[in-house]
Amino acid sequence: MMKEERYELRFGGAGGQGIILAAVIFAEAAGIHEGFYVCQTQSYGPEARGGRSRAEIVISSAEIDYPKVLGMDLFLAMNQTALDAYSADFKSTGILLADAALVSQVPTSRALLLPFTTIARQQLGDALAANMAALGAVGVVCGRVGLASLEKAVASRVPAKFRELNIRALHAGAEAARQQDLAALPPFIDSDEEKEV
Amino acid sequence: MSEKTGQRLLLQGNEAMVEGALAAGCRFFAGYPITPASEIAELMSLRLPAVGGTFIQMEDEIAGMGAVIGASLAGVKSLTATSGPGFSLMQENLGFACAAEVPCVVVNVMRTGPSTGLSTSPAQGDVMQARWGTHGDHPVIVLAVSTVNDCFTVIVQAFNLAEKYRVPVIVLSDEIVAHTREAVVLPDPAAITVIDRMRPAVPPEWYIPYEDNSRGVPAMAEMGSGYRHHVTGLIHDVRGFPTERPEEVDAFIRRLFHKITNGFTEIQLTNPVMMEDAKIAVIAYGAVSRSALRAVRQARSQGIRAGLLQLITLYPFPRKAVEAVLAQCRRVLVPEMNMGQVIREVKRVNRTTEIVRHNRVDGQLITPAEIYAHLLAM
Amino acid sequence: MTEKTGSLRHDYLRHDKKFPHVWCPGCGNGIVLGSLIRAIARLGLEKDELVLAAGIGCSGRMPVYVDFNTLHATHGRALTFATGIKLAKPALTVIIVMGDGDATAIGGNHFIHAARRNIDLTAIIINNQIYGMTGGQHSPTTPYGSFASTAVWGNIEHPFPIAELAVTAGASYVARGTVYHAAMLDDLLAAGIAKKGFSVIEVMSNCHTQYGRRNQMNDAVTMLRHFKEQAVSVDRAARMTEEEMAGRFTIGVLADVDKPNYTEEYQKIRERARQR
Numbered sequence: 001m002m003k004e005e006r007y008e009l010r011f012g013g014a015g016g017q018g019i020i021l022a023a024v025i026f027a028e029a030a031g032i033h034e035g036f037y038v039c040q041t042q043s044y045g046p047e048a049r050g051g052r053s054r055a056e057i058v059i060s061s062a063e064i065d066y067p068k069v070l071g072m073d074l075f076l077a078m079n080q081t082a083l084d085a086y087s088a089d090f091k092s093t094g095i096l097l098a099d100a101a102l103v104s105q106v107p108t109s110r111a112l113l114l115p116f117t118t119i120a121r122q123q124l125g126d127a128l129a130a131n132m133a134a135l136g137a138v139g140v141v142c143g144r145v146g147l148a149s150l151e152k153a154v155a156s157r158v159p160a161k162f163r164e165l166n167i168r169a170l171h172a173g174a175e176a177a178r179q180q181d182l183a184a185l186p187p188f189i190d191s192d193e194e195k196e197v
Numbered sequence: 198m199s200e201k202t203g204q205r206l207l208l209q210g211n212e213a214m215v216e217g218a219l220a221a222g223c224r225f226f227a228g229y230p231i232t233p234a235s236e237i238a239e240l241m242s243l244r245l246p247a248v249g250g251t252f253i254q255m256e257d258e259i260a261g262m263g264a265v266i267g268a269s270l271a272g273v274k275s276l277t278a279t280s281g282p283g284f285s286l287m288q289e290n291l292g293f294a295c296a297a298e299v300p301c302v303v304v305n306v307m308r309t310g311p312s313t314g315l316s317t318s319p320a321q322g323d324v325m326q327a328r329w330g331t332h333g334d335h336p337v338i339v340l341a342v343s344t345v346n347d348c349f350t351v352i353v354q355a356f357n358l359a360e361k362y363r364v365p366v367i368v369l370s371d372e373i374v375a376h377t378r379e380a381v382v383l384p385d386p387a388a389i390t391v392i393d394r395m396r397p398a399v400p401p402e403w404y405i406p407y408e409d410n411s412r413g414v415p416a417m418a419e420m421g422s423g424y425r426h427h428v429t430g431l432i433h434d435v436r437g438f439p440t441e442r443p444e445e446v447d448a449f450i451r452r453l454f455h456k457i458t459n460g461f462t463e464i465q466l467t468n469p470v471m472m473e474d475a476k477i478a479v480i481a482y483g484a485v486s487r488s489a490l491r492a493v494r495q496a497r498s499q500g501i502r503a504g505l506l507q508l509i510t511l512y513p514f515p516r517k518a519v520e521a522v523l524a525q526c527r528r529v530l531v532p533e534m535n536m537g538q539v540i541r542e543v544k545r546v547n548r549t550t551e552i553v554r555h556n557r558v559d560g561q562l563i564t565p566a567e568i569y570a571h572l573l574a575m
Numbered sequence: 576m577t578e579k580t581g582s583l584r585h586d587y588l589r590h591d592k593k594f595p596h597v598w599c600p601g602c603g604n605g606i607v608l609g610s611l612i613r614a615i616a617r618l619g620l621e622k623d624e625l626v627l628a629a630g631i632g633c634s635g636r637m638p639v640y641v642d643f644n645t646l647h648a649t650h651g652r653a654l655t656f657a658t659g660i661k662l663a664k665p666a667l668t669v670i671i672v673m674g675d676g677d678a679t680a681i682g683g684n685h686f687i688h689a690a691r692r693n694i695d696l697t698a699i700i701i702n703n704q705i706y707g708m709t710g711g712q713h714s715p716t717t718p719y720g721s722f723a724s725t726a727v728w729g730n731i732e733h734p735f736p737i738a739e740l741a742v743t744a745g746a747s748y749v750a751r752g753t754v755y756h757a758a759m760l761d762d763l764l765a766a767g768i769a770k771k772g773f774s775v776i777e778v779m780s781n782c783h784t785q786y787g788r789r790n791q792m793n794d795a796v797t798m799l800r801h802f803k804e805q806a807v808s809v810d811r812a813a814r815m816t817e818e819e820m821a822g823r824f825t826i827g828v829l830a831d832v833d834k835p836n837y838t839e840e841y842q843k844i845r846e847r848a849r850q851r
Contacts, residue, residue: 024378028207031380038207040378044317065491066565067377067484225663246848251662251841256688260655263648263685267628267659270646271667275659293649420644420660421667423623427639429647438592438639439647 004062007144008069011056011134012086013078016049018131022076023055025153026135026145030059033149039067054086059144074142076134077103078116092188097141097177099130110185112141114176120169129169136173141182147174205382210348210374211236211278213381214304215244217349218276220389221356223302224250225275227264229257229283232316233372234306237278258283262290262303269299270428272419274356278304281323282313284330291365292331293430295453298363298407298415300394302355307371307483309560318560319372321483324538327367328512334450336457338366338464339512341482345379351509357392358464362456363414369511371534373484373562397424406437409448413456457513465515468507469522471497475504477575478526480519480543482508485532485563492568503572514542523550528575530555532563587612587622589642597636601795603754603780607672607701608637610757614764626660626669628653630677633707633782637672651682654689657696665695665838670768675702676714679735683715690744690773694837697767697774700737703782711785722789738777742830747772749830753779753802756826763828772836779806779824 009026013019020042031038036059045051056069071091077083077098087096087107096106100113114137120130132154139145147170154166208216214237218226226241228234242252251268255261258279265275279287284305294301307323309315327339338358342351348370355366397404397416406426407415418424431439432446440446457464471493472478481489486507496503506522508515523529523546531540532555540554555571557563598604615625625643629635631650638645644667648656653671661669678686678700689696705723706712713723716734723730738751748770752760760778767774781787781798792798809827812820 024207027378027380031207031378032205035205036380038378038380040207041373042376064379065487065494067373067379067487068562068564070565225659227659243848246841246845247851249845249849253658253662253841255655255658256684259652260658260685260688263652263655264659264662266648267646267656267661268663269659270656271660271663273663275663289649290652290655419664420626421623421664425622425642425644427645427647429639430649431647436591 004060006058006060006064006070007073007142008071009057009074009076009138009142010054010069010072010086011076011078012052012054012082014081015044015051015053017053017078018128019053019078020044020055021157022131022135023057025150025157026138027057028153028157029139029149030057030145033152034145036060036144037062037064039064041067052082052085054082074138076138078130078134080104083107090188094188095141095182095185097134097137099134108188110188112177112180112185114173114180116173119172119176123172124165124169126165129165132166132169133173133176136170136175137177139170140174140177147171203382203385205380207378207380208345209236209376209378210342210345210370211306211376212240213345213348214278214352214370215240216383217352218302218356219244219248220349220383220386220391221274221353222391222393223274223276223356224248225265225268225273226251226277227253227255227268227275228261228277228279229255231280231283233308233375234278234280234283234304236375237304241276258286259290262287265301266290266294266297266299269301270420272422274300274360276302276304278306280306280308281310284323284326288326288330291337292333292335294365295331295335295337296430296432297428298417298453299365300359300363300417302352302359302366302368304352304368304370306375307369309558315560317372319484319534319562320558320560321369321371321485321534321538323369324511324535327369334454336364336453337512338362338364338457338510339369340366340466340509341369341511342374343483343486343507344374345377346381347509348374349381349383353389353391354466357390360392360394361414362460362464363394363417364457369483371483401425405435407433407435407449409435409452413452413459461513461517464510464513465518466509467515467518468509469518470505470507472504472506472522472525474502476502476526477528477530477572478504478506478522479530479532479568479572480506480508480522480539481532482511482539485534488563488565489532489568491565492572495565495569496572501572508539511539516546519543519546523547526550528553530568530571530575532557532568532571534558534563583612583616587615587642588640592640596640598633599784601781601783602633603703603778603782604633604637604701606754606757607699607760607778607780608640610760610764611670611699612641613761614768617761617765618769620668620768624667626657626667627672628657628660628669629672630674630682632674632677634672634674634677634701651677651680652685653677654682654685654696654698658689658694661694661696661838662841665842668768670697670699672699672701674707675700675704675716675737676706679715679737679740687740687744690741690746690775692837693745693747693772693834695771695773695839697770697776699764700775700777701780702737702777703780703786704734705782705786707782707785711789717786723786724789736824738775738829741775741777745773746775746830747832747834747836748774748828750775750828751777751779751824751826753806753826754781755799755802756806759826766828770831771839772834
């Protein structure tokens with residue numbers, strides 16, 4: 001068995017923002033088109049719209065035992081409520097990616113705030129594409145899943161009439177992320193050695 | 198099905214269940230919508246008509262189970278899928294399937310109970326109900342799944358066992374396995390072993406529908422095949438007619454049990470991991486066995502000789518495999534997302550090994566850290 | 576007719592099932608069974624292609640005597656089993672015999688939904704207005720004010736009109752007969768079985784043992800005479816006032832409509848799904 005390299009992501013937002021769809025597309029890009037082992041899980045309330053929604057993706061070089069996030073490498077928060085509820089479990093190298101338009105307070109300095117909803121509304125004319133803009137940025141920040149793979153996954157999971165819009169959104173989000181300098185983010189204050197297992 | 202074979206697919210547990218059932222020859226589904234099992238019905242409604250099968254949404258789970266039995270009596274492999282509240286409603290007709298020996302498969306995607314409970318959260322609270330939910334002495338086979346891949350392979354095994362032993366087989370899934378998506382490659386249909394019920398080899402006038410044989414499983418003739426006979430939930434004699442004669446009643450009930458006992462070696466499926474030199478072990482099933490596997494690996498990396506026995510068959514309880522683990526290990530941990538159901542069965546196997554419990558009932562999956570902490574203490 | 580029934584007995588009843596049957600002397604169930612095999616003989620149906628399913632109660636014991644594919648299901652659920660059989664093997668003719676408690680109390684939900692779905696089944700509901708086998712408890716069709724072992728002070732519930740319920744729920748063919756009008760019953764059953772879609776034949780029948788005994792009708796003959804006096808043909812009832820109909824019920828065909836049935840509709844879905 002290959003040495004295990006887990007990369008763990010969590011997406012949080014409101015029901016109706018397309019959080020779970022974004023996670024499914026990411027999982028498909030990683031698992032089908034990039035050849036990773038992948039586990040995508042979700043938790044949600046009984047309400048279809050408006051409640052809190054959370055999805056997780058674990059990608060790994062080896063078969064995945066525990067399917068959920070142990071420590072986040074990347075947390076995508078699409079609103080403040082989800083950020084407040086789900087921001088525990090960061091790894092020391094973890095990065096928060098949040099929608100600058102919908103988040104005002106961040107619990108870590110290792111944060112990138114990008115205006116996904118604004119990008120979607122102003123550049124693409126549909127705020128509902130914010131999830132795909134965010135997904136494009138996730139691809140860049142995580143560095144393991146290429147834009148081409150994400151595009152293929154979008155094509156297989158999104159109805160034809162929305163495909164073009166969603167792919168443009170992916171690119172717009174990726175472009176916004178490329179403007180950021182990840183290396184410039186400050187190190188995590190907490191260190192792994194101090195953490196209990 | 199064929200166009201999906203060999204490709205890498207991102208599938209949910211519930212979706213893999215459907216693919217597995219179709220590969221096993223399932224051509225009938227009847228059920229009632231319920232979270233977190235509904236995707237199975239939805240996908241079946243799409244897929245079954247294209248392969249000449251039938252999907253029907255019934256008025257409740259009682260009816261769903263009834264229709265499944267009817268279709269199986271007519272010779273078609275049948276499935277229903279539900280969660281706790283619906284599984285409770287199915288118990289009446291599940292008993293009929295046990296008594297009349299009607300092969301069928303019931304998937305119970307467990308969610309937190311009792312009653313309506315937490316409709317979108319996982320649990321493992323239905324283990325005892327799966328075994329003893331319907332009234333009276335009866336045999337039943339209960340299997341548990343832990344990965345998306347399992348959902349495919351285990352439901353194929355479930356259909357095979359149902360057909361071979363003429364018994365309802367219950368597959369316990371849970372909200373985590375059901376909704377987790379993993380990348381899987383579906384096996385080539387030609388590589389899958391599919392077992393069909395034994396049909397009578399004698400002419401109709403010689404056919405004795407419930408006659409005992411070496412396996413204890415009578416040949417089953419379907420309705421409309423010329424082998425007209427009577428099917429009843431009353432205790433019946435070998436011809437299928439109701440009887441109250443003590444010796445016939447006794448022979449009937451004992452045969453129902455014997456046919457399962459005879460098949461223990463192939464029915465009792467377990468998966469031992471790193472057990473060869475283990476001094477402590479975890480016995481787990483369902484999604485929890487994934488957490489256990491990680492904890493055991495972590496313990497190994499720290500030089501602790503830990504192992505895992507994953508139970509795929511919960512009933513008939515794999516006593517032999519558990520006995521070996523208990524004999525080998527000083528202490529054994531049984532983590533469950535209930536207040537302790539399989540641990541009772543483990544304790545019945547032997548009373549000398551120390552059995553440690555770990556229970557979580559808050560609608561959340563037990564984490565590797567919780568299990569690892571126990572392993573350190575053991 | 577007697578002579579003909581004699582040979583039908585030989586043709587359609589099981590030779591290896593011990594008689595006598597479980598029913599009380601004079602029970603209406605035997606008349607229904609006789610009508611059923613005459614109707615089947617008239618339609619020329621093959622025994623191998625016939626399914627007779629039943630639930631629990633006195634009516635539930637009927638299938639065991641006939642030489643078809645037979646099923647004695649759980650209480651109230653016979654229609655659900657029959658639905659599975661019919662959909663799995665549409666070529667089979669599936670007939671279900673139920674009692675009033677079986678079909679409209681514990682199985683009431685299945686009954687209205689089978690009618691709504693209009694699945695190609697024939698449901699015979701033997702309405703004896705009581706739970707006979709379990710000892711005379713009141714059922715959903717026990718008349719208001721009459722007596723039962725669980726209505727010892729007089730029944731304060733109102734009865735379901737089963738046939739009218741079936742019409743409202745959407746059955747293709749609905750008829751009501753009685754065990755007194757046996758020749759008419761042959762016709763109703765034959766028409767119901769031949770009809771595509773969900774057919775319901777309600778048969779008013781006597782349980783002098785459990786119902787009659789508690790309601791001043793101690794024997795079968797008294798009860799049959801009672802049915803003769805109460806029953807009014809559909810045509811005649813149409814010309815009668817509500818007052819004149821009080822305490823009476825209609826017999827004959829209440830509904831006979833042609834509309835898409837589930838079995839055929841589903842076959843169309845299969846063809847569409849295959850082409851995709």
